[in-house]
Amino acid sequence: MVGPILEMTLIPETELRKATIAIFFDMMQCEFHSTRSFQRFENEIITKLDHEVEGGRGDEQYKVLFEKILLEHCRKHKYLAKTGENFVMLVVRLMERLLDYRTIMHDENKENRMSCTVNVLNFYKEIEREEMYIRYLYKLCDLHKECDNYTEAAYTLLLNAKLLKWSDQPCAAHLNQRDGYQAQTQGQLKEQLYQEIIHYFDKGKMWEEAISIGKELAEQYENELFDYEQLSELLQKQAQFYENIVKVIRAKPDYFAVGYYGQGFPSFIRNKMFIYRGKEYERREDFEARLFTIFPNAEKMKTTSPPSDDIKNSSGQYIQCFTVQTIRELPPKFKNKTVSEQILR
Structure with a gap:
């Protein structure tokens, strides 16, 4: 029953949503009273929600209503107060990531799509x-x-x-x-x-x-x-x-640390730093040009120091980019031996 009822609650009609989201609480109670948990319900709603949101259903308003209505019901229940609240917050966190993913899914920039995909898969790994x-x-x-x-x-x-x-x-x-x-x-x-x-x-x-x-x-x-x-x-x-x-000669790529700071960035990269490997023979200037083509309104930071809270909390976009060196740690078997430089590299 979870799939059909979820589809109904996702119809973009506020009054219908208010009237039907509470059915989920009834389902949680029903399973809890027979098994002392609602694990099957939880698994089913997570799986179905993923497909529904990716298919275009659901929005920010649905996420807010889902959280408000189910939290109210769970907190009044003697046995479901704690586990119910944990479930609701889990689904809300999932919806945030899925809505981000849907927004960015058709983005021409594949790096953004990768970052967002990693954000979702890490969440599923975590839970x-x-x-x-x-x-x-x-x-x-x-x-x-x-x-x-x-x-x-x-x-x-x-x-x-x-x-x-x-x-x-x-x-x-x-x-x-x-x-x-x-x-x-x-x-x-x-x-x-x-x-x-x-x-x-x-x-x-x-x-x-x-x-x-x-x-x-x-x-x-x-x-x-x-x-x-x-x-x-x-x-x-x-x-x-x-x-x-x-x-075979292999090009030695450069590596870049890139930080995206400010509330203007999407949540899956906001106030985070990543390491990128440049393309073969790509200079930092060319890499930066690629970066600012994706975020033309971003301001380039002139320091490699960690950003202040003011920058992180600002409404703008600030990009920090600098070259980093890889640490060369040779496997023990190569220590104190004459080995071809080609192999060591």
């Missing part, structure tokens, strides 16, 4: 909603591929692969959301993900990571699956990756 977390991981992966950020696409898929075991344990439907994956077990899905991850690390010239993932997969082919044909193919790829490390 341990694995199905929704994976759903947004795939959205983020697709965005990275659109921008030719193949290394980041690989790392994103790796977050999903880490949730899986090398086992014959049946693969739950929510783990197998990707079109093109045909997996009955967690081990099969993990294998397919690893093959795709290796492919993206190769395209991103991150051959060291491709070799590392390949070794783990090779162990499965050799000692668990006994698939020597796949093992042979994988080892040939690894041989090529080692050769690439030694022979």
Whole structure:
């Protein structure tokens, strides 16, 4: 019943919303009295709300009414006061992120869409909603591929692969959301993900990571699956990756710290700092030009010091941008040994 009633409450008619949102409290009470919790109701409303908001339903007024009406009901209830209030605030936080995501979904600037997607998926991770977390991981992966950020696409898929075991344990439907994956077990899905991850690390010239993932997969082919044909193919790829490390020149990118300060920025980047990797051979001036094309009204900060509260709370937009250096920490195996500079780099 949650889906149809949620659809009804989302109709943009204030009086209808006021009259129907309270039904959710009745549903919470009903489940609570039979199971001493309303976990199924909570799971269902979070899942359905995500799809409804992304589909264009819901707005700021709905979020305010939802919070006001349900909090009033929960606080009057002897047993649901605390858990009910926690649930309402959870849904309100989710709605804030989903409304931001919907607003930015069609933004031409893919970096903004990435930041907003990360904001949503981190929230789902925080509240341990694995199905929704994976759903947004795939959205983020697709965005990275659109921008030719193949290394980041690989790392994103790796977050999903880490949730899986090398086992014959049946693969739950929510783990197998990707079109093109045909997996009955967690081990099969993990294998397919690893093959795709290796492919993206190769395209991103991150051959060291491709070799590392390949070794783990090779162990499965050799000692668990006994698939020597796949093992042979994988080892040939690894041989090529080692050769690439030694022979292919990789551009050394610059890295930039970028802080977005002021209330004029969207909530998912407001008063936060990020590290960006520049494009190959991109200078800071060119990177900044790209940045201020996205936010033409922003003012450039002339200091690298943390901003004052006045700037953070102002209604404007202030961007802080400066070059940062990566810390070079060599693996222990390279210490005190003569190693080719190409490999060290």
